[in-house]
Amino acid sequence: MAYTPQFYPGNTSVGINRRKHMSGNIEKLRDVPEADVVTIMGHRAPGADYPSTHPPLKEIGEPKCPVRELVAPTSGAATGDRVRYNQFADSMYFAPSIPYWRSYWAAINCRGCDPGTLSGRQIIEARERDLEAYTKKLMDSEMTDVALCSMRGCTVHGHSLRLEENGMMFDMLARTEMGKDGNIYYVKDQVGIPLDKKANVGKPMSEAEAKKRTTIFRVDGVAFGGKTGARKFDEALEALHHMWEYRSKWGFRPE
Amino acid sequence: MVTKSDTEPVQVEIFPSRFLTPETAQRLLNEIYSGGGIVRIMIQGPNLPKTITYGPGKGTPIDENRDLLIELGGQAFELRVKVGRIRLELEGEEHLKGVQEACERALPFSFRIKRGRFFRDFSTITDYAKYGRNIEDRRLLGLVDPKAKKEKSLAVLSDEVNKSNEER
Numbered sequence: 001m002a003y004t005p006q007f008y009p010g011n012t013s014v015g016i017n018r019r020k021h022m023s024g025n026i027e028k029l030r031d032v033p034e035a036d037v038v039t040i041m042g043h044r045a046p047g048a049d050y051p052s053t054h055p056p057l058k059e060i061g062e063p064k065c066p067v068r069e070l071v072a073p074t075s076g077a078a079t080g081d082r083v084r085y086n087q088f089a090d091s092m093y094f095a096p097s098i099p100y101w102r103s104y105w106a107a108i109n110c111r112g113c114d115p116g117t118l119s120g121r122q123i124i125e126a127r128e129r130d131l132e133a134y135t136k137k138l139m140d141s142e143m144t145d146v147a148l149c150s151m152r153g154c155t156v157h158g159h160s161l162r163l164e165e166n167g168m169m170f171d172m173l174a175r176t177e178m179g180k181d182g183n184i185y186y187v188k189d190q191v192g193i194p195l196d197k198k199a200n201v202g203k204p205m206s207e208a209e210a211k212k213r214t215t216i217f218r219v220d221g222v223a224f225g226g227k228t229g230a231r232k233f234d235e236a237l238e239a240l241h242h243m244w245e246y247r248s249k250w251g252f253r254p255e
Numbered sequence: 256m257v258t259k260s261d262t263e264p265v266q267v268e269i270f271p272s273r274f275l276t277p278e279t280a281q282r283l284l285n286e287i288y289s290g291g292g293i294v295r296i297m298i299q300g301p302n303l304p305k306t307i308t309y310g311p312g313k314g315t316p317i318d319e320n321r322d323l324l325i326e327l328g329g330q331a332f333e334l335r336v337k338v339g340r341i342r343l344e345l346e347g348e349e350h351l352k353g354v355q356e357a358c359e360r361a362l363p364f365s366f367r368i369k370r371g372r373f374f375r376d377f378s379t380i381t382d383y384a385k386y387g388r389n390i391e392d393r394r395l396l397g398l399v400d401p402k403a404k405k406e407k408s409l410a411v412l413s414d415e416v417n418k419s420n421e422e423r
Contacts, residue, residue, distance in 0.1 A: 042311075153310065153311075154307075154309060154310030154311075154312075155307070155308070155309070155310065157301075161274070161301065161339075162271075162272065162273055162274050162339065163273055163274070164273060164274050164276075165273050165274065165275065165276050165279060165363075165364070170274055170301065170337060172301060172302065172303065172304065173307060173317055174317060174319035174320065177319075191307075191310045191311045191312045192307045192310065192312040192315060192317070193311070193312040193315055194315070
């Protein structure tokens with residue numbers, strides 16, 4: 001019998017969504033053109049050659065190494081691409097993904113990348129062409145709600161702030177805007193430099209839809225624990241309390 | 256002329272559940288202002304810079320944050336923050352109901368009104384350094400960031416009925 005990896009426990013919608021994100025079994029909701037993804041990232045012009053930091057691996061000739069023979073390089077590594085980044089901020093108002101789950105998704109499902117988790121944002125570094133593919137996957141999937149998540153290379157704050165009147169996450173640099181047609185447009189790249197042409201990334205989720213797809217436990221959605229809320233006192237919570245208690249009392253010793 | 260009230264001034268904070276657009280902020284402030292009884296108003300929220308402050312795009316203008324004008328009490332002033340909360344000092348408790356009703360009329364979403372002390376009534380060392388020993392108008396205390404330029408972040412509105420200060 002083939003082994004099926006097990007991820008996050010729990011039967012709440014949040015538990016199920018967290019499992020989906022970690023396993024990479026995520027639903028595709030939209031199709032953002034590849035050129036738009038590249039433009040929003042802002043590292044190179046769409047259609048331009050990939051600048052490289054070293055010659056292709058085949059040309060430089062690698063030393064004899066059993067690990068190198070076992071592990072095929074990603075296409076970005078094989079061609080010697082630069083390492084570049086994307087960074088997303090997710091609103092705490094029921095954004096589908098949260099920094100830790102973005103990192104779990106990247107670490108488990110994306111080869112050759114370095115995910116970094118911060119309190120309200122998450123960064124992924126990888127070779128340029130690999131990163132572009134990962135970013136497109138993120139932007140197309142249910143891990144992104146275009147109103148509650150946005151690519152922010154700098155001036156990222158917005159995660160823990162109230163939403164704008166139109167339901168979008170606040171952005172000091174105004175990188176995204178809601179068009180009259182109800183679609184969200186990127187008007188600037190991730191560091192705030194205006195784009196020549198607006199990039200349409202589609203319609204935002206309704207509040208109910210965002211609550212259904214979120215991986216955030218919240219007292220006004222699916223509560224993490226306590227006496228009120230939908231979540232039962234399950235095995236994961238018991239294990240967590242057990243660790244918390246032991247950690248508080250004498251440092252973490254899982255016995 | 257400042258109207259005299261029989262009761263002590265009260266301070267309240269209006270905390271909307273969403274950030275306000277300049278249009279909604281103007282509508283709300285006008286509703287509050289037209290109700291009368293305002294001693295001072297402070298608007299607070301995240302900064303809206305005119306240019307990108309750091310990163311590869313540093314110095315690039317942010318056109319969306321320019322010319323966000325609000326007209327209140329016959330005076331226009333520029334909004335430099337995203338309106339997140341409004342603190343008011345009212346002449347007396349009798350004006351509280353009017354503020355509540357103004358919020359209900361102007362805000363299309365939920366809000367909270369909290370009563371408390373939001374402006375200090377004593378002079379700190381920073382105030383002393385900025386305004387000197389004899390501060391001309393004590394309503395300035397706690398109203399403006401001491402580092403801010405008064406001309407930029409303070410609007411003085413006055414008419415026959417009342418006189419109030421407006422920050423940002």
